[in-house]
Amino acid sequence: MTTMSDPPRADGFRVSKLINDTRYRSYTFQFIALVLLILGFGWLINNAINNPVLREAGIDFTFLQAPAGYDINQQPISYDSQDTHLRATIIGAINTLIVAFLACVTATILGVIAGVLRLSNNWIIKKLMAVYVELFRNIPVLIWIIIIFTVAANTFPPISEFRIPRDGSDPERGLLFGMFAATNQGVFIPRLDFAEQGWIIAAVALASVAGVFCWRAFARKELYEKGRELPVFWPSLLILILPVVIVNFALGSPVGIENPEMGRFRFEGGFLLRPSLISLWFALSVYTGAFIAENVRAGILAVSKGQTEAAAALGLRPGRIMSLVVLPQALRVIIPPLISQYLNITKNTSLAIAVGYMDLTGTLGGITLNQTGRALECILLLMLFYLTFSLAISAIMNIYNRSVALKER
C-alpha cells in the first residue's frame, strides 16, 4: 500500500479514515463485531432472565447433593439408590470412559487389520474389506447400535436354557469352554478373582512390564554401541509371563479366574456384560473401525514407493522395511486422524441413551435431569465434561504432532 516514494502523510486522524484507511479499518470492524456480539449475548441473557420458568427455579447446583433415588445397572464403584446425584454422575462418567476405552482398543485393532487387508493382493479379501468399510461408513452408527442391541437382546438364548433340569440331566445349552455364556440378559465371561495377596501379583506384573522396557532399551544399546543384535520378542514375552505365573504358584494362587456357573435360577460368579454395553462397544468398534481402516490405508499409501525400494536396496529385510521405514512415516499420517477418531468414539458413547447404557448422558443428562428438572445445570455439566475431555486429548495430540512433525528449514 505504501511505497518508498510515497510515504504516508502525517496529516493526523480524520473520521473518514475509520472506513477508508486499512490501518484504522480493522478497529472499526472489531468495534462493530464487539457491539454485535455484546448485543447478541445480551439479548440471549435478557431472554433467560425474563423467562418465567427459569426465574422461578433459578440456577442452583445443590441438587447434586440430594439422594438420586434411581438404580444404575452397571456400577464400577459401589452405589445404591440412596447415594447422591453427584455419585450417580461420577458413575456415569466412569461408565462413559470404560466403554470409550474398550471401543477405542477394538476399533484400532479392527481398523488396522481392515486397512492393511484392503491393500492386500488377495482379490476376495480386498473386496470383502471394501464392502465392510463402505457398509459401515455409510450407515448411521445409531442404527448399528440398535441393531446389535436387538441381536443381543432377542436372538441370544434365554438363561433358562442353561439351567440344569430337575432330573439332573444335561442342560439344553452348556457354557462355551466352560467360561462363556451368551444369553439374552447379556454375555457372562470369567472374572479375575483377587484374593488377599493379589496385590503382590499386580505389583509383579507391573514390574515385569517395566522389565520388558529395560530389556528393550538394553538390546537397543547393545545394537548401537557394540553392533550385537539381541532377540527382543521372545525374551519380552518370557519376562512378561514367567514371573507372574511363578509368584502366583508360590503364593498359592491368590489370583484365579472365576468362571460363571449356573446356580439354581441364574448364573453366579463371573462377570456380566449387559446387552447395552455389548451393543455400544461392538457397534462403536465396527463403525469407527471402518473409518480407521481408511486412515490406515491412506497412511500406508502416503509413504512413497521409492522409500520401500530404497530400503530394499540397502538390503533391509521386508519386516525391517515395514518397521523401520514405512511404519514410522505412515504413523505420522495415521496418528492425528486416529486420535480424532478416538474423540469421535468418546462423543458417540453419548448414544448410550438409546439402548439404556448408564453412561454420563444416561445418568446426568437422562434420569437426573428428568427427576430434578434442572435442565440448564445438567446440560452445562454434561457439556463441560465432554469439552474438558476433548480439549485435554486435543492438547496432548498437538504436543505429539509437534514432536513428530517433519522438521523443515
Added chain:
Amino acid sequence: MSDTHAQSVAFVRRSEIPPAPPPARETGAVKWVRENLFSGAFNSIMTIVGLLIVFYLLSGLIPWILNGTWEGSDIRDCREILGNSGGGCFAVLAERWPQLLFGFQYPDYLRWRPTLAFVLLAVALPPALFAMYLPRWTLAATALYPFAAYWLIWGGTILAPVVAALGILAGYLVFKAIEKRGFVTALAAGAATAFIVWWIGGLIVGEFPRMLSIEPVPSRQMGGFMLNLILGVICVSLSIPLGIVLALGRQSRLPIVKGFCVVFIEFVRGVPLITLLFVANVVLAYFLPPDANFDLIIRVIIMITMFASAYIAEVIRGGLAALPKGQYEAADSLGLDYPQAMRLIILPQALKISIPGIVNVAVGLFKDTTLVSVISMFDLVGMIRGPILSSTDWVGVYWELWAFACLLFFVVCYGISQYSQWLERQLTTDHR
C-alpha cells in the same frame, strides 16, 4: 547377401517363428486366480476363509430375500405364509412404507406433495451437480427449488415463499449494482434491501393468508425419512456459508473476531451432538423470547447447523492452510483488497481442496440426523423404534425394518461420496 551361406548352411529359416502362446497358467483367468487368490500358502488360506465368509453371508441373505413375503397384514400372517422357509416378512414394508417415509402424522391425502417435492429434486439437482455440462440457465431450476419444495411440503399460501424469493432476488440485484463501490457496502445494502422486501412482504402475507393457499402442515407432523432428508439438506446448505465465515474469522488478524470464532468452533467440536440436541429440546427455549413461536424442528435445525458449521469451518481452514503462501502474497501484490482477494484468489482454490472434507462432513451430518429420534422426534429410526415395532401387528419384525433403514441411508450416503469423488476428478486442474 541372402545366398552367401546357401552352400555352407543346411537350413536357414526365412521367416520369424510365430510367437508361441504363453503357458496356460500364465494367461487369462488361470493367471489371475493364481496371482490374486492363491499366490502363496497364507494367501490361499485367506481366500478360502474369505469364500467361506461370503458363502455364509449369502446363504443367509439370499433365502431371506427370495423366500420373503410381501403380503400379509401382521406378523402372524407372515409366520403362517413363511413357515420355515427362512424368508423375510417384507409385508411390514408393504404396509408401513408411507409411515417410514413420511412419518405417522403427515396427512395421508397430502403425501403426494412431499413425493412431488422429491421427484422435482431430480430436476433441480442436476444443474447444480453437473454445472459444467449443462447450460447456465438451468441453474434457475435449482434456485427456485427450495421455495417450491417449502411450499409443497409445508403448504400454506404461496405468497410466503414468493416473498422470500423476491427478497433474496432484490438483495442480490442491489448487491450486483453497487458491488464496484466496495464489497462490504454492497453486502450491507443488499442485506438491507432483502430485509425491507421481507418486511413489506410479511405485511402483505399477513393481509392475505389464504391467497393461493394449499392446506398447511405444521412442522411437528413431519417424520420418517423425509424428516432426515429435510434436516440434512437444510442444515448442510445453511452450514456451508456459515462455515466459510467461521473459517475466515479464525484466520483473521482481528483478535476479537478470531477469538470468538476459535471459542465457538472448539466448543461445538468438543461436545457430542446429542448434548446440543438436548439444548434444543429443553434449554434453548429459555434463551429465546417467550412469545416467539420456535417449534422443536426449528430449534433442532439451529443447533445442527451450528454443529455442522464448526466442522465445516475446520475443513475449510485446512483448505486455506494448504494454499501456498505465495497465493496470498500474489493477491496482495495485485492490489486486491481483502474481500476481492478472498473471492477471486483464495476461496476458489481453498474450497476446491476442501470438497472431500466438506462432503465427509455432509454425509456424517446426514447420518447424525438420526439422533433426533433420541429427543422423541419421529424420524426414520424413531418411526421404526416407536410406532412400528411397538405396534402389536409388527412386534418382532426387526431385520426387515432395519435393513430397509440401512438401505435408504446407504444409497444416499454412498451416492454422495461417489459423486464427490467424481467431482474431485473433474476439478483436478494440475497436471500431475
